[in-house]
Amino acid sequence: MPHGFPVTAPPVLCVTDAAVVRDGRPILSEVSLTVRAGEHWALLGANGAGKSTLLSLLGAVAHPTRGTVEVLGHRLGRVDLRELRSYVGHVNPRHDPGSPLTVRDVVLTGLTNTNDRVPRWQPTPEQVVEADRLIGLLGLGERHGARWPTLSQGERGRTLIARALMPRPRLLLLDEPATGLDVAGREQLIERLDALQDTYPQLASVLVTHHLEELPPGTTHVMLLRDGRPLAAGPADEVLTSDQVSKCFDHPIRLTRTDGRWSVRASRPTARPDGPPPGR
Structure with a gap:
């Protein structure tokens, strides 16, 4: 590892009030995020929420328009990006x-x-x-x-x-790794991702998805993004609630967790006890 890359210095990622503007249109706004060694984050949100754009900042592929991004202790704009990227594992299923x-x-x-x-x-x-x-x-x-x-x-x-x-690497970034997989392929992928935590206990990871069923059981933290802004961020059990996920996807959702895995269903209104009988 090149001189200047301390092995144990936390945090792995530090984003402060980052914003990305393209052609005058805000893509990301007011994003702050800290990822430490051994944490496994998921970025969740609907299509177009800004997940992949944020991942490009975390992987030193792009710069923020405003705010700061520090990757492995080095601020973007003050470090050789090519050298920095070589210490970030980036998984792109379209490779x-x-x-x-x-x-x-x-x-x-x-x-x-x-x-x-x-x-x-x-x-x-x-x-x-x-x-x-x-x-x-x-x-x-x-x-x-x-x-x-x-x-x-x-x-x-x-x-x-x-x-x-x-x-x-000290950081593993996964951009919708389950894209195009059938059920067996998805489950094999999730099983292997979860097993990596035992082999690489200090490795930090950030996974992008819009399907909660794709989250490995070992996911420790979550950021919910909506329209380019963080809706909630923190420990997975605190962030992944039916109310907050419903707000994130702008749809009433009921969220459950079984054996460490999340699943979602549309939340249907309960029929009133004094309502009209079916068919009327």
């Missing part, structure tokens, strides 16, 4: 390797931060061993030689998580 790489090769590109293998670059034997360890950790041990076009959407997603972990 395209550009050629039919094997699972192992895709994971190894996490070291070069490129889509394809770098010409004449060769990993060390130790790096290959680490790639295979991560592939096994994500449940793909028998698929390390499979080529990208032959992988299911779920296998691709788990391959990209292994790729993001290859440089041993």
Whole structure:
């Protein structure tokens, strides 16, 4: 790790009154967020709420129009972004390797931060061993030689998580990782994400989704976004209430949690006891 990146310095992320304006239109407003080592945050909100824009700030991909963003103790605008990004694991389900790489090769590109293998670059034997360890950790041990076009959407997603972990980041960002997955693929993904907490207890993560069913049981904190503004943020059990989620999505919702997993249903009004009989 380069000089100046303290290993244990909290917080991992610190956003203060951040705003993003594009073409005169506010995309994000008054966003403040602190993420510490070992915390697992979810950004929830309807389509267009600003979740992915906020994630781009957290991943040092974009700058705020106003306010400050500190990633791994370094303020955006005062640090080499390319160097900083190499210590942030970013999982984008739309990632395209550009050629039919094997699972192992895709994971190894996490070291070069490129889509394809770098010409004449060769990993060390130790790096290959680490790639295979991560592939096994994500449940793909028998698929390390499979080529990208032959992988299911779920296998691709788990391959990209292994790729993001290859440089041993302190921060893992996941942009709607369950996009396009069937039920089995989604459950396998959630199971593996939850297991990472035991293997990497100091790793912080931020996951973007608009489906509460996609939240791993180990989610510790949540920020609800509506129209580019934080509606609520804090410990998951305090933020994820039927009332606040209903406000976030502008629809009456009943929220339940079973065995650590959240589920939602539309909240239907209760019929009045003295109301008219059915059919009248």
